[in-house]
Amino acid sequence: MRAADRRPSAWPRLALWGGVGAVALALSSLSAFARDHALMINASPSLPYWAVWLTRGAEPQRGDIILFDPPATPLLVKHFGSEPKPFGKRVSGVPGDIVTERNRAFFVNGRLVAKAKPRSRLGEPLALGPSGTVPRGCYFVTTEHKDGFDSRYAAIGWICAPRILGVGRPIL
Structure with missing residues (x-):
């Protein structure tokens, strides 16, 4: 060879x-x-899921769970610290929907979505959130939990595009 x-x-x-x-x-x-994408762990009792799969950039629809950075309001800082973790809430109102409030009950297009408490768990008065037409790029978010901290309170208000991290899908 x-x-x-x-x-x-x-x-x-x-x-x-x-x-x-x-x-x-x-x-x-x-x-x-x-x-x-990201896997988000929920430590709050306001949603019944402990793990949510996040899709960034997805367009939120009514009924979706969105994850967002909460606003830095004094009430939020007092309850959640100066750097709170992202919040996850259900989209109840989309742009163009009509949000109304009667006796601390919030309605979207005439359908009851949440009732607001007069005071926080620490006793502070809770101002009511926004009502009227949901602005373009914003959402009215709620949770079924009686102590949920969401759009029914002025300290949260509308959740608008710059604060939205993405749409979540519960996995556990």
């Missing part, structure tokens, strides 16, 4: 480079997926 015939095959080297390319492609895809 001649020395030229004993040259190693190119296949192992091609397989190695193909594997390196596949790993790079997989890592790039995983990075793009992570930019648009």
Whole structure:
């Protein structure tokens, strides 16, 4: 046999480079997926789920759960600290819907969605949230929990696009 015939095959080297390319492609895809999705853990009793899959950039629809950065109001800071974790609430009102309030009960397009308490669990008076037409890019969010801190209170108000992290899907 001649020395030229004993040259190693190119296949192992091609397989190695193909594997390196596949790993790079997989890592790039995983990075793009992570930019648009997240697993969020819910520590609040206001939603009955403890794990929510977040999709960033999805357009919220009525009934969806949205996750958002709460506003830095004095009442919120007192109850949740200066850097509260994201809130998750259900979308009850979408842009163009009509929110009304009667005797601390909130209605969206005539349907009861929540009742507001007069005082917080620490005894502070709770001002009522917004009513009227839900503005473009904003949402009226609520929760079924009696102590839920949501749009029915002025300290939260409308939840508008710059504060929305994404739409959540309960998984556990």
